[in-house]
Amino acid sequence: xxxxxxxxxxxxxxxxxxxxxxxxxxxxxRYDKWxxxxxxxxxxxxxxxxxxxxxxxxxxxxxxxx
Amino acid sequence: xxxxxxxxxAGVLWTMTSTSNPQxxxxxxxLAALLSFLVxxxxxxxxxxxxxxxxxxxxxxxxxxxxxxxxxxxxVYLPDSSVANNYVFRFxxxxxxxxxxxxxxxxxxxxxxxxxxxxxxxSDPNQPNKELPILKxxxxxxxxxxxxxxxRNGDKRWDLGWVYTVIAGVLNILVIYDALAGPVHRDVPxxxxxxxxxxxx
Numbered sequence: 001x002x003x004x005x006x007x008x009x010x011x012x013x014x015x016x017x018x019x020x021x022x023x024x025x026x027x028x029x030r031y032d033k034w035x036x037x038x039x040x041x042x043x044x045x046x047x048x049x050x051x052x053x054x055x056x057x058x059x060x061x062x063x064x065x066x
Numbered sequence: 067x068x069x070x071x072x073x074x075x076a077g078v079l080w081t082m083t084s085t086s087n088p089q090x091x092x093x094x095x096x097l098a099a100l101l102s103f104l105v106x107x108x109x110x111x112x113x114x115x116x117x118x119x120x121x122x123x124x125x126x127x128x129x130x131x132x133x134x135x136x137x138x139x140x141x142v143y144l145p146d147s148s149v150a151n152n153y154v155f156r157f158x159x160x161x162x163x164x165x166x167x168x169x170x171x172x173x174x175x176x177x178x179x180x181x182x183x184x185x186x187x188x189s190d191p192n193q194p195n196k197e198l199p200i201l202k203x204x205x206x207x208x209x210x211x212x213x214x215x216x217x218r219n220g221d222k223r224w225d226l227g228w229v230y231t232v233i234a235g236v237l238n239i240l241v242i243y244d245a246l247a248g249p250v251h252r253d254v255p256x257x258x259x260x261x262x263x264x265x266x267x
Contacts, residue, residue: 021234
């Protein structure tokens with residue numbers, strides 16, 4: 001599977017919705033101040049994106065070269 | 067390398083200072099918690115935290131209905147199934163929840179999942195195609211044929227969709243707790259999160 005066909009699989013385009021909502025809601029349950037909510041949401045969103053991206057990369061490499 | 071004794075001393079000092087000025091206990095707001103269970107964020111709006119309430123409402127309903135849309139509006143339901151051979155609950159309705167455990171998560175979104183409960187209560191094994199007047203087949207348990215069709219012929223979005231709806235429901239438990247007891251980190255001027263706030267602003 002090429003990288004382009006991988007990106008064409010629709011379920012990958014659904015993930016940003018999940019990332020944004022989960023990080024925003026989780027952060028908003030931890031803080032009341034907006035600057036803290038947005039700061040924490042950005043941090044959690046970044047962490048989750050890196051984590052999911054790493055898993056996607058490993059799966060892509062496994063399916064391409066093994 | 068860090069000096070272990072210094073770390074221990076710092077830990078003890080932190081504990082002493084944090085317990086010597088304890089914060090007053092939180093007042094629990096059961097009504098706000100109930101409102102947030104019914105509609106995500108409604109409890110926060112009732113408490114005057116309007117912006118945060120609207121954030122919860124929009125975020126969780128977006129996730130929940132986006133998940134339903136991904137599942138072709140057929141992944142939030144409670145089936146009227148046989149519970150005789152269940153492992154844990156061999157009685158209704160918990161036996162049916164065991165057979166569709168996703169609903170135990172979806173339920174916490176509140177009113178948005180109540181049509182599934184109404185459909186379950188109105189289900190009649192002798193009339194599987196019967197539709198309710200207003201709800202029609204909304205959140206009604208799909209037939210075996212329809213389920214097979216959705217899972218076999220789709221692109222896994224039906225499954226991903228129910229995951230989204232479950233996450234929305236489970237996140238609302240955090241929102242209910244926020245309405246009940248406030249956020250995890252309380253604002254103590256000049257004490258907590260000074261550094262983070264400086265970075266954030």
